[in-house]
Amino acid sequence: MTAETSQYNRALATFLDASPTPFHAVSSISAMLAKAGFSELNEADDWSLTPGGKYFVTRNGSSIIAFVVGTESLTDSGLRMVGAHTDSPCLMVKPKPEIAKNGYFQLGVEVYGGALLNPWFDRDLSIAGRLVYRDSKQQLKQQLVDFKRPVAMIPSLAIHLDREANKGRTVNAQKDIPPILMLSDKVDDFRAMLAAEFLPADAEVLDYELCFYDTQGAALIGINNEFLASARLDNLLSCFVATEALLQADSSNTCLMVCNDHEEVGSVSAVGADGPFLEAVIARLNGCTESQQRNRVIDQSLMISCDNAHAAHPNYADKHDGGHMPVLNGGPVIKVNVKQRYATNSVTASQFRQFCADVDVPVQTFVSRSDLGCGSTIGPITAARLGVPTLDVGIPQLAMHSCRELTGSQDPLRLTSVLTQFFNSSGNLGVETV
Secondary structure (H helix, E strand, C coil): CCHHHHHHHHHHHHHHHCCCCHHHHHHHHHHHHHHCCCEECCCCCCCCCCCCCEEEEEECCCEEEEEECCCCCHHHHCEEEEEEECCCCEEEEEEEEEEEECCEEEEEEEEECCCCCHHHCCCCEEEEEEEEEECCCCCEEEEEEECCCCCEECCCCCHHHCCCHHHCCCCCCCCCCCCEEEECCCCCCHHHHHHHHHCCCCCEEEEEEEEEEECCCCEEECCCCCEEEECCHHHHHHHHHHHHHHHCCCCCCEEEEEEECCHHHCCCCCCCCCCCHHHHHHHHHHCCCCHHHHHHHHHCCEEEEECCEECCCCCCHHHCCCCCCCCCCCCCEEECCCCCCCCCCHHHHHHHHHHHHHCCCCCEEECCCCCCCCCCCHHHHHHHHHCCCEEEEECEEECCCCCCEEEECCHHHHHHHHHHHHHHCCCCCCCCCC
16 A cells, blocks of 8 residues: 555544544534635625635535636536535434333434444444534524543344344344443433533533444554445545545636535435535526526536445345446446436446546446346436536445445545546536537
C-alpha cells in the first residue's frame, strides 16, 4: 500500500468513527469543507454567489449540498454533480422506550432501513444522535450527543436454550433486540438520563432522534491490509469520497456534491433525494427560474450517484450473475438494471469509463441475477426529478447493511481520483451522435 493510500485511509477511518449518525456525518463534512475555505450558506438568506466561490448549505442537519461556482457558463458546461447518502441501517430508540424486565433496564428500538439484525447481537453498543431540549430560560435548543463509550448490548440466547439456533434463527424486531443498558428494579426515565449526561442543570429533554451504534472503530484488516472494515461504509464511504473529490475541484466547472438523508427508507422527505432540496439549490445556483434556461443547463449536466456495490461473496458466489462478479480492490463498479433501479444507461456508463481510463483506474460492472431483485439508490430518484443524465456507481463491498461491513483498502482513493477527473475535465460532457 502506498503512503498516499495509507494517509487517505487514516483520514477515512477518522471520518467514519466520528460519524455515528447522519447528523454527525453532516457535521464532519461541514468541518472538512470549512477547513478548505468553503463558506456556509443559510437557506433563509439571500445568496450572493461569485465565480470561483465555494459554498455549502445544510438542511435539517442531516443532508448537505456543497458546490464550487465555475467560471464557465452553466448553459455551456452544465453541472457536474455527485450524489450519496448520509444514513445507514440501524436501531433507532423509540420515543417512549423504557422497558423494565427481570431486573434489567432496556430500551425499545425500531429498525431503520433494511438492516441485517443478527450481527447486532453481542456487540458493544453506544448511543448517538440529536437532542431537542428546553433550557432554564424556556428556550428551545438542539445539540448533537454521543455517549462515545459502550453503554448497551443485545446478548444472544445461549445455544443450550435454543439448540436449533445454527439452523436458521429468525429475529423478531419487537421482542428480540431491545438492548440492555443496566441492572434496575424500576422503570428509569430515559430523558432524565440524557439530561444528566449531556445537558446543563435545569434543562429538560423534549425529544430526540437517537440510534445505537457499534463502538468498534474502523480498521485495516487482512494479511496485507487489503481490507477496510467499519460500520456505515454504506454509504458514508461515498460521502467521504465525494467530499474529497470536491475539495480538489478547480474553479472552471460548476461542481456540486449532495449527500441526502433517508435513502435507506425511501428518500421521501424534505431532506431526501425525493424531496425539493437539490432542486431548490440548483435554482438559486442557476440564478434563473426560467424553464428554458434550466433545461439547457440540465441537458449539459451529469449526475454520478455513488452508493456501494455488491461484491461477490466467496461463500455465496451463486448469488451473483456469472459475468458480473465485482471483487474488492477491483476498482469502482458501474451498476446496471433494466428496471431502472439504477439510472445508468450506455451513454452515462461510457462517460464514466472514460473518466476511469483518464486516471488509469480499473472499472467493474454489476448486474443482479435475473431471478433476484436488487436494491436502489438516489440515482433514479434524482434523474426522475431533475431530468439529468445519471449513472450509478459504487465501491464494491461485502456484508452490506450489517453493523460492520467490509471493503477493499485500494478502491476509495481510486474512486476519488475518478470523481476529481470528472469535476476537472474540460469540454462538453455530451457524446457526439454520428
